[in-house]
Amino acid sequence: MSALDRALDLLDLFGPDTTALSLTELSAGSGLPLSTCHRLAATLVARGYLDRGEDRRYRVGVGLWSVAQRSPLSDRLRESALPALARLYEETGENITLAVLDGGRALYVERLMGERSIPTVSRAGARLPLHTTGVGKVLLAYQPEAAIAAHLSAPLERPTRDALADPARLRRDLAETRARGYSVTRQEMTLGSASVAVPILQAGRCVAAVGVIVHLARLDPPRLVATLSRAAAAIVAELERLD
């Protein structure tokens, strides 16, 4: 176990519900002794990768955030998509999400949420199941058959009663998604929530998905799809401008 691995273990402790951690919490979470954590965290703080506030809690630092802006996710995809997402947000007034496929999950790259919107779990950095989210179903639908088969061979979690956890049922949904060019979810991730999502296709590959999350009562796929497709096209155009 290398020192670098241990330091990265510490960084990996920061999550959606753990954005500020005490030294003792770092120690408990990583299984490393207090003094080891203290020493490694001190280096991370000195280098700006962690920040330690007056409350003595550690938070992810500006230095790490700055490096992250150079990742293709941020530098390329997110930045190219942002103006189109902003327009989409203004036109719909709903929750807007942009996600990529990573490690068999939908990784949320961006989320715009307003006051009228319903609470969602899809914040930037969140990882959610492919089969229960609009963007996730799109990401899965456009994978090669072997990847789909592999994904469906593992047990599918069922966060809500409506989630499609039966592989055959899900396969049909994925086929429909491909046939019409967009996915629909109804209370498959969160009760009361529905979504529509479309793929962002480059050279025949689905590089990301963009979706709108709405209250079930406001779900109107044809209206949302038209708007989403314009946004997706704008994002593709921007990405191709970079190539």
Place this chain on the structure above:
Amino acid sequence: MSALDRALDLLDLFGPDTTALSLTELSAGSGLPLSTCHRLAATLVARGYLDRGEDRRYRVGVGLWSVAQRSPLSDRLRESALPALARLYEETGENITLAVLDGGRALYVERLMGERSIPTVSRAGARLPLHTTGVGKVLLAYQPEAAIAAHLSAPLERPTRDALADPARLRRDLAETRARGYSVTRQEMTLGSASVAVPILQAGRCVAAVGVIVHLARLDPPRLVATLSRAAAAIVAELERLD
């Protein structure tokens, strides 16, 4: 020199113009031998902090990006500001920027740029001089007098002929900024560019600044300020909702 420090040296090599680096470039940039770089980078790749593509170049990985989403800059400020920035972008059709004061520079947290907009250097993650940028002048103006004095005691760079590099002249501009509640720049950072920016104030402290960058010919402070102030108020409201 610790292994962790060396690894962080590698990560710090990634910048606005160096988003993809070969092993040899990592070695040259860090001054570390090839095999040391190779070993450290292998760990970073295994942990998702770097990614190595088919072109064998290293890029910042999804794992690091995910940790960065937990930083206060992203988790708190950027996410709270994004809907208001989207609205601002839609209302103005111009470049929108959000920045904080960090290390004596304006650190850009977010930037929305569209087709009509002019090219700017103010991408997310960029660090620019305080005294030559709209958001930077706001961030500086609202600092305690001692901090302003310290900043003005160092030589002020002059990227353009119009940049205010004379401390007395800049002081007057900062005083005007405070008096009227917004800053204006005219070709002080980039020829042809102008901007207006307002502070995001919490508990009497300027925690960030939000600005619009336009072509000089389209500069219209009163129109922009009204829109900016509404956005700033919305951001403050969202931040206070988190507290």
Place this chain on the structure above:
DNA sequence: GCCAGACTTCCGCCTCGTGGAAGTCCTGGC
């Protein structure tokens, strides 16, 4: 096929990391 540049792997040596324990600081209850 040849060759130069860019890696990738190996391993003896030595540098740095470790973590238990002692000491210090902080906080909250009385």
Place this chain on the structure above:
DNA sequence: GCCAGGACTTCCACGAGGCGGAAGTCTGGC
């Protein structure tokens, strides 16, 4: 204000892991 308990912070001998030069392999251009 006092004090006890919890949360650190510091120290250093020992040993685990990191280092980097050199040899070997891979890649792409000619």
